[in-house]
Amino acid sequence: MKRTGLMMLSALAVTAVLFSSCRKEPLNDMTAEESRIYVTNYDEQADFTTFKTFSIVDSVAVISNREGSKKELTAYDQQLLAQLKSQMQGRGFTLVDKAAKPDIAMNVSRIDNTSTSIGYNPGYWSGWPGYWDAGYWGYPGWNYWFPSYYSVFRYNEKSVAIDLVDLKNAKEGSNQLTAIWNAMLRGTGVWNSNNLDAMVKALFDQSQYLKATN
């Protein structure tokens, strides 16, 4: 009987060990680099070669659902804007002043959200206070429109959104500026300027269609 008890106990112990070492947790050994995702959405109908000039915002909109929205131009923001400019120029687009009727507007925003909601559509932030007003691009009172086929992932704390808006085909009377490209940087460390080089390069590497000439 003593031996049977011992057998039972050891079997139980083995079971307990098996139970406790059940699953491998993906987040336990994940580096910050591995945690980040770079998402780009584009209008499949758009022919990007019909656009020649672009202009970019002069600072970065900081959008938050906790505190007041604001525009900032930190060292990170300056570096981000400079890299976006140089990537766009590298694709053959000409940087012009926003007064010179650019074909494309580039809106840049940082989003700081504590929402626990698990799903959202891209461009949802365009309706929030703090996002670039269409008036900035000379279309006061207009709204932005993000086509519904855009789908993006669930939301985390901090992210960066870059939107290309079609100004060339802005139709009078529609009061809508259509977004033709959207990029999101999400995950741990997206607000860290040391990661900017790799992140911005990745966005353009995966968007080969984004060019002014064939």
Place this chain on the structure above:
Amino acid sequence: MKSIKTFILGVALIAGGAVAASAQSRPPLSVNVNYSVAQPLGSFKDYADKTSFRGWNIGVQYHLNDQLAVGLKTGFADFYERVPRAVYPGKGEDISAVQTRTLQTIPILATVQYTFTKPDAAVLPYAGLGVGTANMNYEKYWGEFVEKENKWAFQVSPEVGVNVPFGKYSPFMFNASVQYNYAPYKQYEIKNFNTVQANIGLKFHIQ
């Protein structure tokens, strides 16, 4: 050897009544606990091709006679693979991500098992079939963002194996088996759940 004999004698005395009553060589109710290793196959292998070393199962059986037993079993297996950064194209969208692809499965199966040899054999080979359901927990991480779906699927698991009693007529046995698991489970890139699984453990007849 002597201690094993003493042990068997002890158990035989305890179980003697039941053995005599049912004319079976061992008490009819048995429990088995196994550690298991599973290898994905087919489209499931394309999703996560790493062999799972995080698995176990536990079962109870009622032995109708020395050869035929019916029972229930359950268990767990965790499949996991981390894929280096790649760009995943979609409709009007591209996502650059390190994917961590995981699936946890918990089957609950009714079993029937047939042993080919007489109960006094040194090795008891058997074949069995498990039919039931399995909970499939799909968790695909895009970076740190998880895409999660949980559902149940029908599962069928044929199995062949051996029980090796620790001495003639011992109610304690070493167990080793190989089973194939199939579930018509569809989730995104997984067209069905398809694994081959090896189990090693202990089986004991309790009463």
